[in-house]
Amino acid sequence: MDIPATASRSFDAFLFDMDGTIINSTAAAERVWGAWAQRQKLDVAAFLKTIHGVRGVETIEKLNLPGIDPKAEAAAVLLAEMDDVEGIVPIAGAASFLASLPANRWGIVTSAPRRLAEHRLKAAGLPLPPMMVSGEEVLRGKPAPDCFLLGADRLGQPIENCLVFEDAPAGIEAAEAAGAAVIVIGAAHATPFATRHPTISSYDLLLAEHDAGGGIGLTFSANALN
Numbered sequence: 551m552d553i554p555a556t557a558s559r560s561f562d563a564f565l566f567d568m569d570g571t572i573i574n575s576t577a578a579a580e581r582v583w584g585a586w587a588q589r590q591k592l593d594v595a596a597f598l599k600t601i602h603g604v605r606g607v608e609t610i611e612k613l614n615l616p617g618i619d620p621k622a623e624a625a626a627v628l629l630a631e632m633d634d635v636e637g638i639v640p641i642a643g644a645a646s647f648l649a650s651l652p653a654n655r656w657g658i659v660t661s662a663p664r665r666l667a668e669h670r671l672k673a674a675g676l677p678l679p680p681m682m683v684s685g686e687e688v689l690r691g692k693p694a695p696d697c698f699l700l701g702a703d704r705l706g707q708p709i710e711n712c713l714v715f716e717d718a719p720a721g722i723e724a725a726e727a728a729g730a731a732v733i734v735i736g737a738a739h740a741t742p743f744a745t746r747h748p749t750i751s752s753y754d755l756l757l758a759e760h761d762a763g764g765g766i767g768l769t770f771s772a773n774a775l776n
Contacts, residue, residue: 556731556748560765562711564651564758565701565730566679568660568667570602570717570738572644573674577637582630586623590615603718605661605691631666635673641737643753645676650758655766657681659701659714661692661721681705692720695728702730713768719743733768 569575580598587597592613601609607624648656657679660667664684671678681704688696702709714725717735722745725732734749736742742749748770750756755771 556713556733556768559731560761560763560767561713561731562655562707562765563702563705564656564713564715564766565659565698565705565725566648566656566715567603567717567721568658568662568670570641571715571721571735572641572648572658573638573670573676574641574738575635575638575670575674576602576738578634578670579631582627582634585630586627590618603661603692603716603720605685608691628663628666632669635670638670638673640674640676641735641753642751643756647753647756647758648676648679651766652760653680655705655707657683657701657705659683659697661685661697692718693723693727695724698725698728698730702728722747 566572569579579601583601584594584598587594600612605624606627607620610618610620610623658667658681660682662670662684663686664682667682667684668678681701683697683701683704685691688694688700690696698712698714699709702712710729712730714721714728714730714732715735716722716725716732717738722732722734732747734745734747736749736751750770757769759767759769761767
């Protein structure tokens with residue numbers, strides 16, 4: 551694959567999704583949501599394809615299940631997710647890559663509630679970020695752009711000068727709608743999905759470089775690109 555356009559420019563800030571992007575929590579999330587789907591007598595395999603990258607309450611709302619309170623169900627699922635962090639690990643190279651970034655130039659933008667985000671990061675052995683936007687902090691969740699716009703604002707940087715790291719279609723759509731550049735992390739996906747954005751399987755062969763103007767650039771190894 552040719553070196554992508556993101557390697558030819560610098561950015562003012564990096565915004566990272568969490569689940570599937572800097573940590574792999576897929577197995578834990580699918581255990582909890584799979585059990586919930588079984589109780590609701592849903593097609594579990596089909597349902598699990600809809601849970602990634604979006605807020606839990608919105609996932610449930612879209613089902614229009616009779617007699618179900620989406621907020622109450624999402625709260626119950628959250629408690630179950632807090633109890634199940636087995637197997638949550640960092641994406642390869644994520645810890646060192648994040649540590650190489652200036653603290654005021656990056657943050658996490660996640661659909662997860664803050665308490666779950668912090669719990670999973672600790673379970674994966676990653677430090678809490680200097681800035682985080684969590685799912686309950688915006689009126690509209692991904693794929694709406696609100697969360698990334700808020701993240702850029704908190705870092706004091708224009709969104710068009712930000713690079714978003716994402717793994718899920720809803721998050722990619724949100725980043726595009728916000729006006730950010732995008733790079734896709736494919737490590738947590740057994741089957742890659744089609745995207746026009748550069749995709750890497752690991753942070754191990756991705757380096758952040760600081761230019762004289764204060765921007766952050768990327769150096770890709772050819773082996774890092776899918």
